[in-house]
Amino acid sequence: MEEMIIMTGISFREFVQKLDREGKLLHAKKKLSLKLEVASLLHSVEPRPLLAEVRESEYRIVGNLFATKELVAECLGCRKEELVKRMLYAIENPSEPKVVERSEAPVLENTITNVDLTKMPIPLHLPNDGGPYITSGVVIANDREYGRNLSFHRMMVIGKNKVVARILPRHLNEFINRVEANGGELDIAIVVGAPINVLLAGATSVDIGMDEMKIANTLMPIRTVKLDNGIEVPADAEFVYEGIVTKEEENEGPFLDLTGTYDIVRRQRVIEITKIHHRDNPIHHVLLPGGAEHKILMGMPREPTIFREVNKVTECTGVNITQGGCSWLHAVVGIKKKNENDGARAITAAFAGHKSLKHVVIVDDDIDINNMEEVEWAIATRVQGDRDVFIFKDQKGSSLDPSANPMTLATAKIGVDATVPLNEKKKFKKEGYKEINIDEYL
Ligand SMILES: Cc1cc2nc3c(=O)[nH]c(=O)nc-3n(C[C@H](O)[C@H](O)[C@H](O)COP(=O)(O)O)c2cc1C
Ligand SMILES: [Mn+2]
Structure with missing residues (x-):
């Protein structure tokens, strides 16, 4: 670099x-x-x-x-x-x-x-x-x-x-x-x-x-x-x-x-x-508590540490700690998948890169990790729950999560592999219509 x-x-x-x-x-x-x-x-x-x-x-x-x-x-x-x-x-x-x-x-x-x-x-x-x-x-x-x-x-x-x-x-x-x-x-x-x-x-x-x-x-x-x-x-x-x-x-x-x-x-x-x-x-x-600035300062420094861990196991193309996930508990991670189990490995790595992370979604690099509608689209069209959702019980979570045990911090964690199976790329391609100049028609 x-x-x-x-x-x-x-x-x-x-x-x-x-x-x-x-x-x-x-x-x-x-x-x-x-x-x-x-x-x-x-x-x-x-x-x-x-x-x-x-x-x-x-x-x-x-x-x-x-x-x-x-x-x-x-x-x-x-x-x-x-x-x-x-x-x-x-x-x-x-x-x-x-x-x-x-x-x-x-x-x-x-x-x-x-x-x-x-x-x-x-x-x-x-x-x-x-x-x-x-x-x-x-x-x-x-x-x-x-x-x-x-x-x-x-x-x-x-x-x-x-x-x-x-x-x-x-x-x-x-x-x-x-x-x-x-x-x-x-x-x-x-x-x-x-x-x-x-x-x-x-x-x-x-x-x-x-x-x-x-x-x-x-x-x-x-x-x-x-x-x-x-x-x-x-x-x-x-x-x-x-x-x-x-x-x-x-x-x-x-x-x-x-x-x-x-x-x-x-x-x-x-x-x-x-x-x-x-x-x-x-x-x-x-720093307004729970406000946008608080979220930026909490979440942003976790993106590079997740990036680093994921990049050790597969090629990481980007990390977004999402605002909706309180800029702390959720991340979307983009990868350039090369092996079938890269998604699963990226999930484990992401949790290692940010200890308080609770839910993570792994997507291919055709998905914009900063566009939550696209991320949801990937979850909707590419995920089979019994194959792609990984649940980790009794993990150590965040003291900030009201649903975790406040004394022991015990929590469950979920990783969602929303990447496409390597040999089925074509089936999952987002097809688009041809751009047209509407002024010529209307
Ligand atoms: C705005 C903001 C407020 C924070 N408030 C606290 C806090 O009150 N107590 C705390 O232990 N960590 C708090 N943290 C988290 C720590 O700064 C963060 O975990 C840091 O990595 C700890 O440093 P260390 O790794 O050197 O221990 C806050 C972080 C941010 C960005
Ligand atoms: Mn330190």
């Missing part, structure tokens, strides 16, 4: 300004309340990006900034169709970001040491939510052996300098356990208003010990700056919260998540926020 290197990355702020120049950024004409109004307006204008001032904070908010793949592609300076390959290239070719001096880092233009989260533009999204939530925060943490890790964690504000964070048993959780086993506490930095490469890398699942910031840097070059706690953060971010993961636990939730249904309340770790750094005139990034 050809090398894909761009020299300069675009910061969160520069992208907001670019969209504004192009007339693609909506401006709310009056100040919004953080209580429900911000969320309601973001929802109403989806997927158009919106900038607004808020009543309860001096800082502005922006949302729906990356609510479509087109917006993501525009920010990365590529075509929508190139995104999966761009991300795969970044995963396979991580590179070291440039570290700059503090004086060169806009994010350090201002530092608040007397933290008061009630003054921050953190919205209450729905009346039944457990509290206001930071939704766009990418947590950066260091481990002595594993190095750096990036991951998203929603955070519910529970005090002036305290949040309770949803931390699934993945890498950050492992870092916490490791430092606590040695009697320490984990320092973290939470980035809000992170550039698109950091957002995508933060949502990418790679092996522990792989530094997602290096993936971000290959996706688009980034400058970082070192904080007092030793953590390097994007130098051009809007906000960075410094924090410590305490041993205290509190109720986290209820929270309306990706699926549009309520996630349960759980005992989760409390994070103490010790400092807030921000650029001049900063903009807080709001």
Whole structure:
């Protein structure tokens, strides 16, 4: 594959300004309340990006900034169709970001040491939510052996300098356990208003010990700056919260998540926020829970990992994590079938490429994986249930799936092989009528 290197990355702020120049950024004409109004307006204008001032904070908010793949592609300076390959290239070719001096880092233009989260533009999204939530925060943490890790964690504000964070048993959780086993506490930095490469890398699942910031840097070059706690953060971010993961636990939730249904309340770790750094005139990034932007950031980074696994067993032509499947539970995978069992092998590989995937449909490359009517047509005309549907019982599923067991995550998974048997290609060809100029006839 050809090398894909761009020299300069675009910061969160520069992208907001670019969209504004192009007339693609909506401006709310009056100040919004953080209580429900911000969320309601973001929802109403989806997927158009919106900038607004808020009543309860001096800082502005922006949302729906990356609510479509087109917006993501525009920010990365590529075509929508190139995104999966761009991300795969970044995963396979991580590179070291440039570290700059503090004086060169806009994010350090201002530092608040007397933290008061009630003054921050953190919205209450729905009346039944457990509290206001930071939704766009990418947590950066260091481990002595594993190095750096990036991951998203929603955070519910529970005090002036305290949040309770949803931390699934993945890498950050492992870092916490490791430092606590040695009697320490984990320092973290939470980035809000992170550039698109950091957002995508933060949502990418790679092996522990792989530094997602290096993936971000290959996706688009980034400058970082070192904080007092030793953590390097994007130098051009809007906000960075410094924090410590305490041993205290509190109720986290209820929270309306990706699926549009309520996630349960759980005992989760409390994070103490010790400092807030921000650029001049900063903009807080709001990721509307269950909204289009949330879906894009969740689903997109799973497409390259599925692509990679499927490509190991047969030629993969594309992956679509579908919006209707909450951009998490469903995928359509295109293959160039060469062996009769390629469809079945692709199903197993797709599940390996995204552990939370529940249903997957494999199609031939004559089907447009982004057109769900075509995918359904393939299921309708090419599938025999007793031959092509594979059911896997008692699998580990997603904590976001309300139909899975919320404690054990037990779920069934289904793979549908909607590809055509190799020797019957002709029978399944989609025939078309001849194009005609109707003006000659009517
Ligand atoms: C918008 C968004 C919100 C997320 N919220 C959470 C969360 O609250 N808790 C969590 O554990 N993972 C959350 N994730 C998923 C993790 O970021 C993702 O699984 C990541 O790969 C974990 O990093 P790790 O592989 O380094 O552990 C979220 C992802 C996105 C894109
Ligand atoms: Mn990781």
